[in-house]
Structures are given as C-alpha cells and as structure tokens.
Amino acid sequence: MKRGFLNTSKAKKQVDQPVLAQPDKNKTELTKLSHGVVPEAGFLPKGYQSPKIMIVETNPKNLDHSPDSYIFTTVPPMATGVNLVDAPGGWTECCISGHVKRVIYETPGFPRVPLSPPNGKSYRIGKADGKGLGMFATRPIRAGDLILDERPLLVCPNGLTIGSLLSLDILDTTALSDEQQRQIILHEWGKHIKIACDRMLPGNRKAFMELFNSHEHDGTGEIIGRIRTNGIQCNLKERPGAPLAYAAIYKDISRINHCCGPNAMWKWHINSFSLRIYATRDVGVGEEVTCAYCDTMAAAAERAASLAPYGIIPCKCSPSCSDEAKSKIADERRARFRSTPIVLKPPVAPPKAGKAKDGWAQPAIKLLQEMEEEGLEGTVPYAQTALQLFQVYSFLQDIEKALFYGYKMENMVKIENGEMPTAEVVKANNHYKSGGRWQTGLRVNVSFT
Numbered sequence: 370m371k372r373g374f375l376n377t378s379k380a381k382k383q384v385d386q387p388v389l390a391q392p393d394k395n396k397t398e399l400t401k402l403s404h405g406v407v408p409e410a411g412f413l414p415k416g417y418q419s420p421k422i423m424i425v426e427t428n429p430k431n432l433d434h435s436p437d438s439y440i441f442t443t444v445p446p447m448a449t450g451v452n453l454v455d456a457p458g459g460w461t462e463c464c465i466s467g468h469v470k471r472v473i474y475e476t477p478g479f480p481r482v483p484l485s486p487p488n489g490k491s492y493r494i495g496k497a498d499g500k501g502l503g504m505f506a507t508r509p510i511r512a513g514d515l516i517l518d519e520r521p522l523l524v525c526p527n528g529l530t531i532g533s534l535l536s537l538d539i540l541d542t543t544a545l546s547d548e549q550q551r552q553i554i555l556h557e558w559g560k561h562i563k564i565a566c567d568r569m570l571p572g573n574r575k576a577f578m579e580l581f582n583s584h585e586h587d588g589t590g591e592i593i594g595r596i597r598t599n600g601i602q603c604n605l606k607e608r609p610g611a612p613l614a615y616a617a618i619y620k621d622i623s624r625i626n627h628c629c630g631p632n633a634m635w636k637w638h639i640n641s642f643s644l645r646i647y648a649t650r651d652v653g654v655g656e657e658v659t660c661a662y663c664d665t666m667a668a669a670a671e672r673a674a675s676l677a678p679y680g681i682i683p684c685k686c687s688p689s690c691s692d693e694a695k696s697k698i699a700d701e702r703r704a705r706f707r708s709t710p711i712v713l714k715p716p717v718a719p720p721k722a723g724k725a726k727d728g729w730a731q732p733a734i735k736l737l738q739e740m741e742e743e744g745l746e747g748t749v750p751y752a753q754t755a756l757q758l759f760q761v762y763s764f765l766q767d768i769e770k771a772l773f774y775g776y777k778m779e780n781m782v783k784i785e786n787g788e789m790p791t792a793e794v795v796k797a798n799n800h801y802k803s804g805g806r807w808q809t810g811l812r813v814n815v816s817f818t
C-alpha cells in the first residue's frame with residue numbers, strides 16, 4: 370500500500386481480479402476478490418466454523434495421487450534435511466493437484482537445472498522511483514539476452530472456489546453477503562497456503578515475507594496478500610474443466626515492476642520448473658528492467674483495470690503513461706497494431722527511375738518504428754512486422770538491411786524457442802540464405818535488373 374493512498378478518492382473497495390472469476394451456478398469457478406479498502410475486511414460470519422485440514426505424509430516421488438487431490442510437495446522432489454548447497458537451482462514449495470504433479474514429472478527433460486545467463490549476473494535490486502523496489506541492469510544487456518532463470522519460492526492455486534467450500538457443507542451461501550463469501554475464501558485460501566510457506570527453508574520464507582504486499586486493507590492475510598501482489602501465472606496444465614490456474618512467487622523476479630512498454634519478458638519452462646527473463650531490447654547500465662503484468666497491446670483504460678488488483682493505481686511506468694494526450698495517441702496506435710498485420714507484396718513492375726527500390730516497404734518500416742516508440746518489441750505483431758521486412762530486403766538482396774530486421778525478429782524467436790542461436794551466430798552462419806524466402810527473393814529479383 371502506498372503512503373497517502375487511504376486519503377485519496379481511490380481509497381474505496383474495488384472488486385476486480387484478472388486471474389479470478391465470479392462463482393457460477395455450478396459453484397466451480399473462482400470468485401473475484403476485493404481490493405482497495407474493504408470496511409468488512411477481516412470479519413468472518415458469526416458462527417463460521419473453518420473445516421479441519423487432514424494431512425497425510427507420502428513419499429515425495431510418489432505420482433500415484435488422485436488427479437484432483439491437492440498435494441504439498443517440493444519440485445523437484447527433495448529429501449528432508451537437504452539444503453540449498455546440495456540442490457543447484459533450489460526447489461519450489463508447491464500446492465498442486467495430483468494431475469499437475471504427474472504433468473510436471475512426465476515432462477521430457479524434467480528436472481533440468483535452470484540456465485545460467487552466459488555472461489553472469491547482470492542486475493541488482495534497488496529503489497525504483499515511486500514504485501518501491503525494482504530490478505536494475507548492472508551492465509549492458511543485449512536484446513534477446515537471458516537476464517535470469519529462477520525457480521519460484523512458491524507455486525499454488527491462484528484462488529479458491531466457493532464451490533470447493535460448499536461441497537464440504539460448511540456454508541449456506543444464501544445467508545452470506547458477497548463480501549462475507551469473499552472473506553471466507555481469503556481465510557481458507559490463506560490457511561491452506563500457510564502449510565506450504567511453513568515448509569520453506571527459513572531463508573526462503575524470510576525472502577517471501579519481505580516481498581511487497583499491496584492488499585493490507587481488504588481482508589487479505591499476509592501470505593495471500595503477497596501472492597495477489599506478486600503472483601505470476603505459470604502455465605501448468607490443470608485437468609480439463611478444473612477452474613484453477615497456478616501462481617508462482619519469486620525472490621528476485623517478483624521485484625520486477627510493470628511497464629506498458631517493457632524492455633523484458635518472461636517465459637515459463639516446465640522442464641526446469643523456472644521462469645526465464647529475456648531482454649526484448651537493449652538495456653543500458655542503471656536502466657530499470659521491466660516486464661508487462663497485462664496485455665501491452667490493450668488500450669490504456671483496459672490496462673489500468675488489469676493493473677489495479679496488483680496495487681498499481683495509477684501506473685507510473687513512464688511520465689507519458691498517465692499523460693492524457695499521449696495516452697490518446699498510444700491508444701490509437703495500439704488499435705492499429707492490433708488490427709490485421711501489414712502484408713507487403715512485391716510490386717509487379719520495377720520502380721520508376723529515381724524512386725527507391727524499397728518504397729513499398731515504407732508502411733511496415735513506419736509501423737515497426739512506432740512499435741519501438743511504444744516499447745512493444747516483445748509482441749507478436751512486432752515480430753511479424755520485422756519478419757516481413759526481413760523478407761522484403763531478402764527479396765531486394767539488401768543483405769545489410771535483411772540482417773538488420775532479421776535480428777529484430779530473431780530475438781523474439783530465440784525467446785520463444787529458448788535455445789536458438791544468438792544474433793552473432795546467425796550473422797556468422799548467414800543461415801537465412803538457406804531459407805526458401807531468401808532463395809525465392811533472389812530469383813524474383815533477377816527480373817528487376
């Protein structure tokens with residue numbers, strides 16, 4: 370919670386949580402939780418009896434669980450008494466379903482050790498103006514570089530369904546207000562996840578409890594408050610029809626602040642059970658490393674609604690983000706970027722005398738430049754536009770420009786695939802030249818000269 374917040378007009382209850390949804394008639398969907406200041410916060414309904422949790426200890430390597438029972442376990446599996454020195458990459462305390470545990474263990478290559486960035490550590494955690502702490506580059510980082518690959522401290526469901534409580538016959542929702550239902554969910558969710566937190570090594574638990582909590586005034590307890598503030602959704606495939614997704618909380622990655630035009634992006638890898646942070650453009654020494662907590666292509670109002678539950682009210686990512694005139698231009702641009710991508714077609718005849726050979730590529734060049742001005746290098750439309758330009762200049766046999774746009778596209782491909790060659794290797798091997806488009810380009814171009 371930021372200082373002074375309670376005194377502003379925004380100090381009122383707001384109900385919105387992107388990872389959670391309203392309970393439906395079948396009572397199997399996640400309930401939206403409140404944020405901001407909730408007057409009823411912390412009050413459970415009179416006479417409410419919290420159900421008892423029954424815990425049975427089993428071998429951590431056991432995969433023979435019922436798909437829909439929840440298990441407290443470490444990933445990768447750790448024998449008791451092991452410490453971090455014996456476990457490269459560390460381990461994650463998890464509350465996951467039997468189904469998800471199987472999915473993890475059956476992933477080819479699991480459990481590989483998280484990657485070490487090729488040139489060592491390149492960041493520090495420090496004060497970020499008006500945003501608490503943040504991550505900052507300690508040396509120049511190139512677009513496409515891996516900044517860090519980190520295993521979470523904790524992975525757990527990103528909510529609780531009112532249905533799961535109803536099935537225990539402990540609640541009659543007709544007698545409860547919506548807010549009372551939400552407070553029960555927060556209470557029960559916190560009670561369960563505390564079990565995973567208590568299992569953490571003391572150092573990890575300390576790091577977890579030192580994370581920022583933006584949910585101090587809405588009835589969310591100190592553990593769930595940190596999950597709601599810092600949780601990053603991880604793509605663990607739950608069984609079909611299951612309402613829950615999973616949130617992961619990290620020691621360092623959870624210090625990365627949001628930016629609407631970020632210079633880095635995250636990518637979850639199940640085989641190393643870790644999240645990789647890659648630079649999407651060059652990052653200078655001292656510059657803050659930022660990622661997007663929401664869809665950066667969305668309009669400003671939509672982004673603001675998605676960011677509020679993380680305690681970001683308003684977004685302070687750049688002076689222009691909250692500037693109304695600049696936001697209007699950015700919204701107009703994003704609407705264009707979201708629409709059908711430009712498809713460049715080679716002209717049917719050679720350019721007239723005195724006209725540039727690449728005049729027909731100008732709309733894409735302009736679009737790419739605008740996306741760079743908005744900081745949207747980590748998006749699919751950016752990679753698609755760079756690919757078009759790579760193809761245009763391949764077609765025109767302008768090797769220098771083809772590689773210039775090829776790099777931009779390659780950074781995204783490398784991040785997506787994880788293990789692609791670096792730009793230097795690509796350049797040295799000229800591997801584009803073996804591609805069909807390069808060959809076609811060469812052939813078609815012959816008729817122009």
Ligand SMILES: C[S@@+](CC[C@H](N)C(=O)[O-])C[C@H]1O[C@@H](n2cnc3c(N)ncnc32)[C@H](O)[C@@H]1O
Pocket residue numbers: 499500501502503580581583598599623624625626627628679680681682683684685686
């Ligand atoms: C996941 S934490 C990021 C690390 C956090 N700054 C810290 O001190 O640990 C999310 C919190 O950081 C702050 N924050 C992140 N990005 C922000 C932004 N663009 N504008 C304003 N506050 C931001 C908000 O307080 C938010 O609740």
